[in-house]
Amino acid sequence: xxxxxxxxxxxxxxxxxxxxxxxxxxxxxxxxxxxxxxxxxxxxxxxxxxxxxxxxxxxxxxxxxxxxxxxxxxxxxxxxxxxxxxxxxxxxxxxxxxxxxxxxxxxxxxxxxxxxxxxxxxxxxxxxxxxxxxxxxxxxxxxxxxxxxxxxxxxxxxxxxxx
Numbered sequence: 107x108x109x110x111x112x113x114x115x116x117x118x119x120x121x122x123x124x125x126x127x128x129x130x131x132x133x134x135x136x137x138x139x140x141x142x143x144x145x146x147x148x149x150x151x152x153x154x155x156x157x158x159x160x161x162x163x164x165x166x167x168x169x170x171x172x173x174x175x176x177x178x179x180x181x182x183x184x185x186x187x188x189x190x191x192x193x194x195x196x197x198x199x200x201x202x203x204x205x206x207x208x209x210x211x212x213x214x215x216x217x218x219x220x221x222x223x224x225x226x227x228x229x230x231x232x233x234x235x236x237x238x239x240x241x242x243x244x245x246x247x248x249x250x251x252x253x254x255x256x257x258x259x260x261x262x263x264x265x266x267x268x269x
Contacts, residue, residue: 110218124249146259156178162241165241
C-alpha cells in the first residue's frame with residue numbers, strides 16, 4: 107500500500123461512517139443541536155464541504171468544483187447560531203455536493219506523487235497540517251470528527267447506535 111492508497115482508505119472509511127449517520131435523517135433533523143450552543147448538522151455539513159473544497163483547491167488549483175453562489179457565506183462562525191431552515195440548504199444539496207467534492211478530492215489525490223505529498227502545506231494551514239499529505243488525510247479525519255457529534259444527535263432523536 108502506498109501513501110495515496112492509505113489516504114484514500116481513510117477518506118473512504120470516513121465516507122461510510124458519515125453516509126451511515128446521515129442516511130435516514132430528514133432536513134428538519136439536520137437542524138437539531140446535540141446540546142445548546144453546539145453546531146447542528148446542517149451547519150457542520152456546509153462547513154465541511156466549504157473546508158474540503160478550499161483546502162484541496164489551495165494545493166491543487168482548478169481541481170475542485172465550485173460551490174453554489176453564496177454557499178460558503180451561509181457557513182461562517184456568525185451563522186452557526188442560526189436555526190431557521192431557510193438559512194441553510196436541504197439534505198439533497200449537501201449530499202450532492204458531498205459526492206461531487208469527494209470525487210474531485212479523490213481525482214486530485216491520485217494525480218499527486220509521493221514527492222507532492224511531502225511538500226509543505228500552504229503557510230496559512232500549517233498550524234493544523236504540515237504537509238500536502240496531511241491536508242489530504244485530514245479530509246477523512248475532519249468529517250469523522252464531526253460525525254461523532256452526529257452520533258449524539260441520532261441518540262437524542264431516538265435512533266439506535268450504528269457503530
